[in-house]
Amino acid sequence: MTLTLEAVVPERGLHVALDVADGETLALVGPNGAGKSSVLSLIAGTLRPAAGRITLDGRLLSTSDLLVPPHDRAVTTLAQDPVLFPHLSVAQNIAFGLRAQGTPRRRAREETSRWLTEIGLEELADRKPSQLSGGQAQRVAIARAVAATPRLLLLDEPMAALDIDVAPALRELLRRVLAERTTILVTHDVLDVVTLADRVAVLEDGRLIESGPTAEVLARPQEQFTARLAGVNLLTGTWDGRTVDGTLAGVAHEPVSVGTRVRAAVRPAHVELLEGGAHPSPGTMVLARQVTDLEPRGDLVQVRAGEIAADLTPQLVARQRLRPGDEVRLGIRAADVAIYPAR
Ligand SMILES: Nc1ncnc2c1ncn2[C@@H]1O[C@H](COP(=O)(O)OP(=O)(O)OP(=O)(O)O)[C@@H](O)[C@H]1O
Numbered sequence: 001m002t003l004t005l006e007a008v009v010p011e012r013g014l015h016v017a018l019d020v021a022d023g024e025t026l027a028l029v030g031p032n033g034a035g036k037s038s039v040l041s042l043i044a045g046t047l048r049p050a051a052g053r054i055t056l057d058g059r060l061l062s063t064s065d066l067l068v069p070p071h072d073r074a075v076t077t078l079a080q081d082p083v084l085f086p087h088l089s090v091a092q093n094i095a096f097g098l099r100a101q102g103t104p105r106r107r108a109r110e111e112t113s114r115w116l117t118e119i120g121l122e123e124l125a126d127r128k129p130s131q132l133s134g135g136q137a138q139r140v141a142i143a144r145a146v147a148a149t150p151r152l153l154l155l156d157e158p159m160a161a162l163d164i165d166v167a168p169a170l171r172e173l174l175r176r177v178l179a180e181r182t183t184i185l186v187t188h189d190v191l192d193v194v195t196l197a198d199r200v201a202v203l204e205d206g207r208l209i210e211s212g213p214t215a216e217v218l219a220r221p222q223e224q225f226t227a228r229l230a231g232v233n234l235l236t237g238t239w240d241g242r243t244v245d246g247t248l249a250g251v252a253h254e255p256v257s258v259g260t261r262v263r264a265a266v267r268p269a270h271v272e273l274l275e276g277g278a279h280p281s282p283g284t285m286v287l288a289r290q291v292t293d294l295e296p297r298g299d300l301v302q303v304r305a306g307e308i309a310a311d312l313t314p315q316l317v318a319r320q321r322l323r324p325g326d327e328v329r330l331g332i333r334a335a336d337v338a339i340y341p342a343r
Pocket residue numbers: 011012013030031032033034035036037038039
């Protein structure tokens with residue numbers, strides 16, 4: 001099921017074009033207000049483009065003067081909060097979609113029972129949604145959405161409303177059920193991206209600023225948002241064959257012409273704080289910066305200094321009494337800086 005979309009929605013500042021190939025999961029990421037939910041609404045048929053066209057398997061779904069209604073698109077949306085029929089049992093909720101699309105009663109029963117096993121809730125088949133935990137309800141919502149075999153599945157942060165300890169099992173369920181299905185997944189979570197998405201599209205201010213296969217986009221991010229998602233510092237400048245702008249030495253793992261614009265990526269864990277008068281070891285570049293903020297990062301503290309973040313131990317941060325506004329010297333080894341062309 002192939003989706004093609006080109007749409008302009010001026011009142012939302014949206015001007016976007018994207019394709020999703022058959023069986024592919026595309027992660028749509030971007031800052032708050034970038035337009036991710038609006039793209040889902042366009043595809044679901046609850047928002048009309050002022051210009052452009054949306055097709056699913058060659059069928060025209062939306063233009064400025066055509067809007068196939070949401071129920072007639074074979075597109076299903078799964079939202080953050082599971083929406084289940086409160087008066088129907090778990091099994092009836094799953095069977096509902098099947099029956100609505102004309103599956104005979106007996107087949108629908110068999111399919112429902114298969115789905116109950118798939119989501120691990122056979123025991124709870126007769127419960128009402130109000131008797132389920134958030135994670136259980138979301139499993140039922142996934143089964144109901146997918147059992148009805150939509151051509152395209154839209155997932156809008158399906159794990160965001162759940163406790164952190166139920167997310168891994170749900171992610172694993174999604175990994176299984178999305179494997180062969182055409183899906184667009186809106187998420188803020190890099191784990192969703194790396195475990196579920198074949199491709200990533202980055203939306204900012206209503207425009208697509210970067211897209212490509214997940215591993216490639218995360219290995220060579222081009223934009224700050226993508227770099228943060230990938231967990232690296234990203235600097236941009238001109239390559240002189242050894243350094244970027246004469247200040248940051250790095251290693252290019254592919255031919256990069258002198259004088260071209262490059263990106264330099266370095267992990268915060270590879271940025272060291274040079275204490276007091278400490279001399280940098282050979283091959284280490286020193287950058288003088290001012291601390292802008294500090295935030296916890298696992299069992300480390302991430303110290304941001306301008307465009308560079310360093311992951312430091314709490315002991316070191318305490319010893320140095322680091323505060324926003326402090327002047328620091330950061331050391332980065334050339335071998336830890338990956339250089340690649342800016343696109
Ligand atoms: N129902 C609406 N009516 C008018 N404008 C809207 C509506 N919903 C969103 N917008 C605007 O459209 C733009 C895109 O918002 P959208 O919700 O699509 O972004 P998003 O990337 O999904 O953000 P978030 O990550 O915060 O959910 C924003 O400027 C927003 O204020």
